[in-house]
Amino acid sequence: MNHLTVGQRSPLSNLAIDDTAPITLKFTRQSPIEMDISCFALDAAGKLINDDYMVFYNQPTSPCGQIKLTHYESQPTANKGIQAEFEVNLSKLATNIDSLFFVLSADTPLNQIQSLEIGIWQQSQKVQAEYQAVDFAQQQASMLMQLYRKSGVWRVSNVAQGFNGGLAAIVQHFGGDVEEGSPQAVEATVTPVKAKPSLEKVMLDKAPKLVNLAKKATISLEKRQLQKLTAKVALVLDASGSMNRQYKKGRVQEVVNRILPLAVSFDDDQALDCWAFARDPQYLGEIGLSNYDGFINNAHGGWRKWALGPRINNEAEVMKAVTDFYQKDGLDVPVYVLFISDGGVNDNRGITRVMTDAAKLPIFWQFVGLGGRGYGILKKLDDMEGRVIDNCDFFELDDLDDISEESLYESMLEEFPSWLKEARKIGLITS
Template sequence: MNHLTVGQRTPLNNLAIDDTAPITLKFTRQSPIEMDISCFALDAAGKLINDDYMVFYNQPTSPCGQIKLTHYESQPTANKGIQAEFEVNLSKLGANIDSLFFVLSADTPLNQIQSLDIGIWQQSQKAQAEYQVADFAQQQASMLMQIYRKGGVWRLANVAQGFNGGLAAIVQHFGGDVAEDHSDTVPAQTIAPAKINTSKVPLEKVMLEKAPKLVNLAKKATISLEKRQLQQLTAKVALVLDASGSMNRQYKQGRVQEVVNRLLPLAVSFDDDQALDCWAFARDPQYLGEIGLSNYEGFIDNAHGGWRKWALGPRINNEAEVMKAVTEFYQKDGLDVPVYILFISDGGVSDNRGITRVMTEAANLPMFWQFVGLGGRGYGILKKLDDMTGRVIDNCDFFELDDLNDISEEALYENMLEEFPSWLKEAKQLGIVQ
C-alpha cells in the first residue's frame, strides 16, 4: 500500500489503480466536532459543473450517477470510525468533468480534529493519506484530495490546502450558489489575481511596429497562445540563465541570445511593460535588468559589460541561490499577477535538497517555473519535478534539448507552454491565483 504525503502528486496507475474501474475513497476520522466531507466535480476552468455536482450528505449522487456518497455518519465520535465513503467511476464521467475535489469543512476550526485518514480502494487498499491535528490550522475548511486529468491521464494530488470561511466559502469559490453573502471571505492562501486585459493590442502588430525582426517569432508564439487561450493573460515573465563555465560554448555561438529572442514575444504578450526580467547565475546570482523591445538585440554581449564580465563569482552551479533571489524579487514586487519563469541550465545540478526546499516553498506563490535543459546532462532533481512530493501544487516542468537548433520555433513554444495552462487552472482552484 502507498502512503501519500501532503503535496504528493502521482498518476493513478503508479498506485496500481485502474481508472476504467470504480474507485472507493473511505474517510476515517476521530473528531469531537461535527464535520462535513463533500465532493465537487469541476470543469477545466476549476468551476463547479452545476450545483447538482456537489455530492454530499444531502445530495448523495451526481446527476450522471458516477459519483456517489455510499456511506455517511454525521455525528462526532470519541473513537475512530468511517465517516464517509465515496464511489467514483472516472471512465464514465462526462468529458466536461476535469477534476474531483474532496473537501473537509466544519463550523469551527479544524484543528480540533484528532485524526483523519483517506483510504483509496479498488478491490484492495491501494493508498492512504493520514492527517493529524497539526495538519489542520484555524481554517474551517480544507481541500483534502484532488483527482484530476492531466495530459489525458487521471492523476491524484494530496493537496491538504486550508481555506477560510467553511463550506459556503468553498462553494462560492468553485462558482456555486450560496444563500448568504460571503463575498469578503477569501481562500487561506490567496495571493494574486490573474488579470485579463481584453483590450490588448495583437502581438504581431506590436512586433511589426517596434521589433520587425521578431515578427515571425510572434506569429508562431501567437498560435500557441491562442491554442491555450492565453493571449489575453496578464503575467510577469522572467528568464534565468545558467552562466557556469560549461555554458561558454552556448554563449559564444549565440544560443543564449536566441533564447532571449524567442522568449521576448511571450513577455510582450503577457506583460503590460512588454519586457521580461533577467537573471544569470553561477555560484552567485545577478539581476541583469529588464529586456524589452528597445534593448533585446545584443543583450547578452552588452548587458553589464557582456556575459564574460557578469559578477557571478566562480563559474560553478548554484541553482538554489538564484531560485531564492528570483522568488524574493517577486515577493517584494507584490505578486499581483502570476509569474512565468524560463530557467535555462546545461546540467551539473548537485544541490537537489536546496532546490527541493525552494520549489516547495515557492509552490505557495503564483509562480510557474519552466526548466529547459540545454546541451548538457546531470540535471538532477530538475528532471523529477512532476512527481516531487511535499508541494501544494506542481509548479514546475522540464524538457531538454541537445541544441536549440534541433527544435523548430513552433515546437519550442509548444514545449514552453505545455504545463503552464494546467498550472494556472489548478492554482486558481487552490486560491493561489484567483
C-alpha cells in the same frame, strides 16, 4: 527603511507608504558635473500629458499643483548634498496621469557622477535607492525611478535605464516638443482601458526582426487561450563555465529572442526580468523591445563580465533570489519563469526546499535543459511530493537548432495552462 535595488518594483503599501498622503522624493548627489533632475507626468501610453507636465528647475510646479519641485541646487559639489526635492500628492492627480518618471540628465556622460541616492519620505524615510558611477555608463540620461498606477494601486519601480542623447532625447521619447511646445488641456477623466494590440502588430511596430517569432508564439497562445493573460515573465540563465560554448555560438541570445514574444504578450510593460547565475546570482535588469538585440553581449559589460563569482552551479541561490524578488514586487499577477541550464546540477536538497516553498506562490517554473547532461533534481521536480501544487515542468534539448520554433513554444507552454487553472482553483491566483 527599505532598500530598492535596480529593477525592483513594489506597491507603495508594501513599503509603509500611504498613497493618499503627500510624499517627498529627495535626490542626494555627489558630482563634479552639472546634472538635471526632472519629473515627467505620463499617460497610459507612456506619453507626456502635455509640456506643462514636465516639472524641472525652470517649471517647478505642474498645472494641477500636485507635483512640486520644492528645492533645487544646480551647481556641482565635491561633497554629498541634496540637489532636488519633489513633493507629490498621488491621490489628487488627474486620473489620466498614469505614471511619474524621474529622470537624470547631463551634457556629458553620467559615469562621472560619484554617487546618487533617492530617498522617498513620508514623515520618515521609507525607501532608499543608491547608484554609483558604474550604474550610468556613457549615457547622458537615465530614467531613474517611476511611480505608476497598476490595477488602481500606486507602485514604485527602480528602473535606472540609461538613455542616449540627453534630456532632449528623453523629452522626444515621451512625446514632448523640444522646439515648440503645444500644451493641451489636461482632461481629468479616466483613461479608457484599451484592448491588447495583436502581438504581431506590436512586433512589427517595435521589433520587426521578431515578427516571425511572434506569429508562431501567437498560434500556441491562442491554442491555449493565453493571448489575453496578464503575467510577469522571468528568464534565468545558467552562466557556469560549461555554458561558454552556448554563449559564444549565440544560443543564449536566441533564447532571449524566443521568449520575448511571450513577455510582450503577457506583461503590461512588454518586458521580462532576467537573471544569470553561477555560484552567485545577478539580476541583469529588464529585457524589452528596445534593448533585447545584443542583450547578452551588452548587459552589464557582456556575459563574460557578469558578477557571478566562480563559474560553478548554484541553482538554489538564484531560485531563492527570483522568489524573493517577486514577493517584494507584490505578486499581483502570476509569474512564468523560463530557467535555462546545461546540467551539472548540485544541492538537490536546497533546490527541493526552495521549490517546495515557491509552490505556495503564483510562480510557475519551466526548466529547459540545453545541450548538457546531469540535470539531476531538475528532471524530477515535476514529480516531487510535498508541494501544495505542481509548480514546474522540464524538457531538454541537445541543440536549440534541433527544434522548430513552433515546437519550442508548444513545449514551453505545455503545462503552464493546467497550472494556471489549478492555481486559481486553490486561490493562489485571484485575477
